[in-house]
Amino acid sequence: MVQIGNLHFENTPIFLAPMEDVSDTSFRMICKELGADVVISEFASADALIRNIRQTEQKLSFCQRERPFGIQLFGNEAGSMCEAARIAQEYNPDFIDINWGCPVKKIAGKGAGAGMLQNLPLLIAITKEVVRSVKTPVTVKTRTGWDETNKPIVELAEQLQDVGVSAISIHGRTRSMMYKGEADWTLIGKIKENPRMRIPVIGNGDVDTAQKALQVKERYRVDGIMIGRASVGNPWIFSAVKSLLEKNMILASPSIEERLAVCKRHFDMTLQDKGEHYGILTMRKHYKNYFRELENFKQTRIKLLTTSCAEEIVSLFQSIEKQYIKQER
Ligand SMILES: Cc1cc2nc3c(=O)[nH]c(=O)nc-3n(C[C@H](O)[C@H](O)[C@H](O)COP(=O)(O)O)c2cc1C
Known part of the structure; x- marks a missing residue:
């Protein structure tokens, strides 16, 4: 104890x-x-x-x-x-x-x-x-x-x-x-x-x-x-x-689906808490690891790290879903 x-x-x-x-x-x-x-x-x-x-x-x-x-x-x-x-x-x-x-x-x-x-x-x-x-x-x-x-x-x-x-x-x-x-x-x-x-x-x-x-x-x-x-x-x-x-159990790594779902929720909560400008800056620290296992991800990552527009980030999330999750199913 x-x-x-x-x-x-x-x-x-x-x-x-x-x-x-x-x-x-x-x-x-x-x-x-x-x-x-x-x-x-x-x-x-x-x-x-x-x-x-x-x-x-x-x-x-x-x-x-x-x-x-x-x-x-x-x-x-x-x-x-x-x-x-x-x-x-x-x-x-x-x-x-x-x-x-x-x-x-x-x-x-x-x-x-x-x-x-x-x-x-x-x-x-x-x-x-x-x-x-x-x-x-x-x-x-x-x-x-x-x-x-x-x-x-x-x-x-x-x-x-x-x-x-x-x-x-x-x-x-x-x-x-x-x-x-x-x-x-x-x-x-x-x-x-x-x-x-x-x-x-x-x-x-x-x-x-x-x-x-x-x-x-x-x-x-x-x-x-x-x-x-x-x-x-x-x-x-x-x-x-x-x-x-x-x-004493080793957990499997989360699926891409799970990673994306948590990242999206984290994004929504952060923007709600900090507003669009500061929320977007804060979230940039997290994307690399949330999506670290994705292949051919460099271009999307660069966009995630450079855009200042929440709508664009939401559409990048949608493209990740289309490209990596629909394929996975
Ligand atoms: C970005 C960043 C911010 C940090 N801010 C604080 C802080 O506000 N207060 C604090 O006590 N330590 C802070 N630290 C140190 C961490 O709490 C921790 O002691 C350090 O990163 C070592 O642990 P780790 O190897 O698990 O990261 C910070 C570390 C990083 C990387």
């Missing part, structure tokens, strides 16, 4: 990773339907939230069907982080997640996200204040460290537990690795070997098949697994992982 705040999981919970411009409410709902146990918002800037920036406030909204749901915040200062956490709490999420892992220069360079891995006393102090400022359970998502010479995650995880964090997710890369190289799960495994650790440890990084999920679960004994990039245009990764971990 895995417990995070008031949430209880009989089996290893599988998380959809927070991803800016990807893990919006439409995609989260689709991942949920296809097996994700927990979903988290895109990160929201604490400073923007306390200044009532509407676009950031919209990131906190979710549907009941998305539960369990976490709101992720980033910032570099206790006052604004606590105030933002109180605002986030009003939305009644199941937990509030602090981002101490974002490597992007405009965030880490200001000491937020992974930037705080260079100032661990402040990281712990802010986390402690945020935990105290809200009733909602607080979790942390971070990386193994700043760079090759500075990987404090094993001790840091214990210190975060001591200030009241309810769970910790670790992406097995340092800040300086950005998204390059391979995620190093050995340090994540070391956290689990620490007999003082009681809170759930969620492992993250490069899980792109059900087999890989099973392997990291068995080898590193993590309490939960978080999946990001491999879910983009491929939300079936969650059902595949659940099936292998819980029933």
